[in-house]
Amino acid sequence: MIDTKGRSLELFYIDGHPDGMITAELFNWTGHVFVTPRTRLTEALKREEAGYAGVYLLLGEKEGEDFAYIGEAEDLGVRLKQHAAASDKDWWETAVLVSASANRLNKAHVKYLEARLIVMAREIGHTPLHNGNAPKLPGLTEADIAKMEAFLASLMVVLPAIRVDMFIQRSRPAGSTTSAVTRQTAWVNERSSDLEPEFTLKYPKYEIEAHAVLQDGEFIVLTGSRLYPCWQGKEGTSYHPLRDELERGGVIRCEGQSAVFVKDYAFSSPSAAASIIYGRPANGPDKWHQVHSGITYKEWENRQLDALPTEDAAE
Incomplete structure (x- = not known):
């Protein structure tokens, strides 16, 4: 069941701009998240929370792809100074320090959080880790x-808000999205707009067909959808790394002259999904068509907007 309760998050830009030092806290949560660019590390380590016990993420790039390290410390500031001086960690550019108000986390707590975060990051597979073997749970x-x-569940709400998406699970087990039976019933009753609309994309030249549903604001391509077997666009274009990530994470698998989704996968937009399927940049709103009506995603979206009530200009 999806938790639909709202949460109140407070972001404070210490330097007055979003690329500087940031604190993030959820209402009614004891956790505290502090983000600092490496260029501001000297000032960051003067802050009180830098001396607390907690876990930390080092984020950056290595050989052209996102890279991260997850650690724990009884004194975050001391550990960060050690990492800054280490020659094997020159790649990191941002540090995320996670602690609790009044320094409430103890050594066992932070070792547990570190071990869980490493397991979660590796299971998702979005960002390679510099860590060696995963530590055992204390x-x-x-x-x-x-x-x-519960602390981790709240942390997973905060991290995407500060642009840390390595723990977002976009792949889903095959068949976990709205069932075909439910969708078929909706079509028969001509009430598909009341449920999640399904879209299809075809690439006739290569006998490729894909299906997706728009569910809870996510554009989810379904298991069994076919796609072009490799990236045929220019190297380094925006969706090329995502294609490599999907192969690494076991979301797609090559089969003969094409490839297939072996898990459901939630894309950020119809264009992201279409680009992965075509193997090159593609305009998703024009490429995807609603199964029930045959109109494009763009036309379907415009109908939803046109159906919204408008205020009487005379009032």
């Missing part, structure tokens, strides 16, 4: 495990 009481899992 022995915590049942109550402390529940607290740390």
Whole structure:
């Protein structure tokens, strides 16, 4: 079941701009997230929370792709100074420090959080890690495990808001999205607009056909959809790294003269999905067609907007 309750998040731009030092806190959560660019590390380590126990993320690029390191420390500032001086970690550009108000996390807590974050990052596979073997979970009481899992759940709300998306799980088990039976019933009753609309994209030259649904604001390409077997666009274009990531993460698999989605996958937009399927940049709103009506995604979207009530100009 999807949690539809709203959450209140406060971002404070310490330097007055979004590329500087940032603090992030959720209402009614003891956690505290502090982000600093490496260029401001000296000022960042003077802050009180830099001396707290917690976990941290080092983010940057290595050999042209996103790279990260996840660690824990009883004193975050001391550990960050060590990393800044280490020759094997010259690649990181941003540090994210995660602690709790009043320094409430102890050594066992932060070791648990570190181990869980490493496992989560590797399972998702979005960003390669500099870490070696994953540390073992420390022995915590049942109550402390529940607290740390709740802490992690809130942290997963905060991190995407500060542009850390390495823990966003976009792939889904095959068949986990709205069932075909439900969609077929909706078409028969001519009420598909009341449920998640389904779209199809065809690439006749290569006998490729893909299906997707718009569900809870996500454009999800369904398992079994076909796509071009490799990237045929220019090297380094925006969706090229995503194509490589989907292959690495086991979301798509080559089969003969094409490839196939073996998991459902939530894309950020119809164009992102279309570009992966074509193997080159593509205009998704024009390429995808609604199954029920045959109109393009763009036309379908315009109909939804036109159906919105408008205020009487005379009022």
